[in-house]
Amino acid sequence: xxxxxxxxSKGEIFAFASGDFFGGGSQLIISFYYLIFLTDIVKIRPALxxxxxxxxxxxxxxxxxxxxxxTDNTKSKxxxxxxxxxxxxxxxxxxxxxxxxxxxxxxxxxxxxxxxxAYTLYSTVSTIVMxxxxxxxxxxxxxxxxxxxxxxxxxxxSQISSLICAVLPMEIVKMFSEVRTGYIAxxxxxxxFFAIPFLLMFLFTKERVVDVSEKRKFNxxxxxxxxxxxxxxxxxxxxxxxxxxxDIVSTVFAYYMNYYLKRPGELNYVLGAMLITQxxxxxxxxNLANKIGKAKVVMYSIFVWAAAVxxxxxxxxxxxxxxxxxxxxxxxxxxxxxxxxxxxxFPDVTDVGELAFGRHNAGSFSGIMTFMRKFSSxxxxxxxxxxxxxxxxxxxxxxxxxxxxxxxLAQQPQSVLTTLKIVVVIIPLILLTVTFFAAxxxxxxxxxxxxxxxxxxxxxxxxDESPVTEEEMEAIxxxxx
Numbered sequence: 070x071x072x073x074x075x076x077x078s079k080g081e082i083f084a085f086a087s088g089d090f091f092g093g094g095s096q097l098i099i100s101f102y103y104l105i106f107l108t109d110i111v112k113i114r115p116a117l118x119x120x121x122x123x124x125x126x127x128x129x130x131x132x133x134x135x136x137x138x139x140t141d142n143t144k145s146k147x148x149x150x151x152x153x154x155x156x157x158x159x160x161x162x163x164x165x166x167x168x169x170x171x172x173x174x175x176x177x178x179x180x181x182x183x184x185x186x187a188y189t190l191y192s193t194v195s196t197i198v199m200x201x202x203x204x205x206x207x208x209x210x211x212x213x214x215x216x217x218x219x220x221x222x223x224x225x226x227s228q229i230s231s232l233i234c235a236v237l238p239m240e241i242v243k244m245f246s247e248v249r250t251g252y253i254a255x256x257x258x259x260x261x262f263f264a265i266p267f268l269l270m271f272l273f274t275k276e277r278v279v280d281v282s283e284k285r286k287f288n289x290x291x292x293x294x295x296x297x298x299x300x301x302x303x304x305x306x307x308x309x310x311x312x313x314x315x316d317i318v319s320t321v322f323a324y325y326m327n328y329y330l331k332r333p334g335e336l337n338y339v340l341g342a343m344l345i346t347q348x349x350x351x352x353x354x355x356n357l358a359n360k361i362g363k364a365k366v367v368m369y370s371i372f373v374w375a376a377a378v379x380x381x382x383x384x385x386x387x388x389x390x391x392x393x394x395x396x397x398x399x400x401x402x403x404x405x406x407x408x409x410x411x412x413x414x415f416p417d418v419t420d421v422g423e424l425a426f427g428r429h430n431a432g433s434f435s436g437i438m439t440f441m442r443k444f445s446s447x448x449x450x451x452x453x454x455x456x457x458x459x460x461x462x463x464x465x466x467x468x469x470x471x472x473x474x475x476x477x478l479a480q481q482p483q484s485v486l487t488t489l490k491i492v493v494v495i496i497p498l499i500l501l502t503v504t505f506f507a508a509x510x511x512x513x514x515x516x517x518x519x520x521x522x523x524x525x526x527x528x529x530x531x532x533d534e535s536p537v538t539e540e541e542m543e544a545i546x547x548x549x550x
Contacts (some may be wrong), residue, residue, distance in 0.1 A: 080273065082222050085205070085223065086226040088270050090266050091195075091199070092203075093224075094234035095259075096446055097319065100446055101319050101323055103450070104118055104320055105324065108454075109464060112180070112464060116458040119452075119458075120451070122447040123451045125192040126444050128192065129192055129447075130440060132196045134433065135436070136439075137200050138433060140200060140201045148275075149432070150276060151201075153201045154201070154202070158268045160198070164187075164190050164260075165264075166256045168190075169252045169253065200436045202435075203435035204432040211522060213522055214359070218355075224351050228347045228351050228405075235337065235344050298418070298422055299550060300550070304411060307410070310503045311408065312446075314504070316448070317497060321492045321493050322336070326339065328481045329490070339397045340397070355413065358413055363410045364508045366410055368508050370405065370410075373402050375498060378494055382490070414511070415435075419434050423525055460487070461482050463482070466479060520541075524542055
């Protein structure tokens with residue numbers, strides 16, 4: 070008889086899932102609020118603000134895959150992934166504070182250089198924690214349905230964090246009469262919110278899928294090895310273009326609400342409606358994935374999301390708020406499937422990687438996935454910031470109102486309003502079309518994944534017999550690799 074598989078307790082599932090408070094919430098705050106923080110609070114030109122984000126991705130292109138190799142090669146009494154959670158606990162507290170510290174200086178270059186340093190530091194800390202965390206999502210269990218449940222729970226936590234991070238940051242900022250003090254208070258509060266789960270994971274989670282292969286040397290060939298797997302290339306395409314569409318909409322949405330729809334006070338609540346819908350939809354899309362397949366969930370979700378984008382294109386400032394909230398709910402329905410599925414697909418694809426290379430190098434796959442997530446956010450911010458700069462975006466100005474100095478939104482030229490319309494509608498529709506066609510090529514069905522998992526368990530001596538013959542497995546490898 071094979072060894073009895075150790076089940077993952079609910080407490081451990083929740084501890085692990087809490088790690089995605091950072092993964093889901095932190096990136097959302099960046100996407101929705103960081104560009105407008107740099108342009109309207111720090112007062113850096115949009116083009117320079119976009120370059121800050123883009124520069125950090127050049128660093129991420131090296132650091133994320135490198136971190137994947139580092140965590141794959143780590144040997145410690147706590148495992149390959151967990152030591153970095155402890156490092157991340159302290160790193161997040163420091164980096165998040167510096168990220169939102171709105172320094173005052175007359176020189177735009179000084180402000181630019183400081184924010185460049187702060188964002189690069191934040192991006193590095195994010196790499197240190199998120200690459201091992203994403204890799205561990207395929208190692209906390211070897212069972213297909215249990216793994217789906219764990220990662221589904223993780224994504225519920227991610228969506229809850231997204232909801233909190235869409236609504237609360239600006240509410241905290243508004244509590245202070247001086248907006249700069251408000252941003253510092255927000256940074257401290259959310260730094261703690263994001264950091265504490267990594268301490269819980271270090272103390273209460275366990276790595277179950279253990280790789281005993283020799284350490285690998287750091288070289289470009291090893292960095293790029295995951296791209297040899299066809300299934301991974303398809304997954305990356307789905308992940309990158311879906312999240313790029315979401316990040317572009319997220320980045321431009323604050324400007325769209327402020328200057329086109331002229332409802333700056335409703336931004337948090339519209340985002341809240343969209344994200345509550347996403348939270349409620351996570352268990353639905355996980356259940357659908359088990360029934361109809363993960364790729365089909367992505368395709369159906371794209372149709373719903375595209376319908377919401379088209380509706381957004383015809384919204385007029387004179388329309389009632391109800392239409393904006395209805396659109397937000399429809400968009401939440403579509404986005405949910407597109408953002409949940411790639412991370413449910415990821416553990417299955419790492420199994421294919423083990424078939425291809427004979428070792429479970431989830432860290433290398435995770436490094437590339439983590440980079441692609443940050444890359445999509447950076448490209449989204451860079452595209453929006455560059456187009457706004459070219460269109461002639463006018464920064465807010467300070468005015469004394471009732472004895473208090475406040476930021477006042479400037480009247481934008483028609484060129485900016487037209488640019489906002491293009492960015493919020495046309496670009497996302499193009500990206501969603503590419504995502505749809507990538508999803509049609511995704512080859513991993515539930516039955517194939519179960520065969521691969523059973524075969525790998527057999528090869529490791531953890532099962533008495535293989536669910537497939539060697540000839541059948543060779544045919545599967547040919548299709549997936």
